[in-house]
Amino acid sequence: xxxxxxxxxxxxxxxxxxxxxxxxxxxxxxxxxxxxxxxxxxxxxxxxxxxxxxxxxxxxxxxxxxxxxxxxxxxxxxxxxxxxxxxxxxxxxxxxxxxxxxxxxxxxxxxxxxxxxxxxxx
Numbered sequence: 001x002x003x004x005x006x007x008x009x010x011x012x013x014x015x016x017x018x019x020x021x022x023x024x025x026x027x028x029x030x031x032x033x034x035x036x037x038x039x040x041x042x043x044x045x046x047x048x049x050x051x052x053x054x055x056x057x058x059x060x061x062x063x064x065x066x067x068x069x070x071x072x073x074x075x076x077x078x079x080x081x082x083x084x085x086x087x088x089x090x091x092x093x094x095x096x097x098x099x100x101x102x103x104x105x106x107x108x109x110x111x112x113x114x115x116x117x118x119x120x121x122x
Contacts, residue, residue, distance in 0.1 A: 012025050012026075013025070013026040014026065015029050015054040016054065017029060017054055017055050017061055018053045018054065018055060018065055018070045018071065018074050019055055019056065019060075019061040019062070019064045019065040019068075019070055020056060020058075020060075020061050022056070026046075026054070028056075029054040029057070030042065030054065030055050030056075030057055031043040031046050031048075031052045031053070031054055032052065032053050032054075032055060032071060032087075033048045033049075033050040033051065033052045033053075034051045034052075034075040035048065035049065035050040036049060036050055038077055039080070039083055040071060040075060040077065040080075040083045040087070041086060041087075042086070042087065042090055051074075051075055053070075057094065058094070058097050059091065059094045059095065059096055059097050060097045062087075062090075062091045062094060063091065066087065066088075066091075
C-alpha cells in the first residue's frame, strides 16, 4: 500500500508596505503602479504593466506615504498634480484608522485597576 503524501502548504506571496514597512500577504495590500508612460495610479487588479509598490489599506499608511514622498522615492518620479488628485480622491474613501489595541496594552489596562485596589487595601 503506497504511503499517503502530506498535503502541500500553499505558497502565499508576501509584500512589504512602503509606508509602515510591515510584511503582509500580497492580497491584503493595495498596489500602486508607475505606468510605462510615467503616470502613478492605483492598480485594483494587481496586473497593470509597470513598476509596482504596495501600501496597507489604512489611512495612516497612505497619508504617511504621500507626506514623506515614499511613492515618489520608490518610483523615482515626481507625482503629477493630476495623479496626486486621483490618489487623494481614493484616500478620501479609506476609513479612519482604529486605535491600536495590542494584547499588551489590554493586559496593562486590566492590571492598573487591580494594582490600584491593592494599594488601597494597604
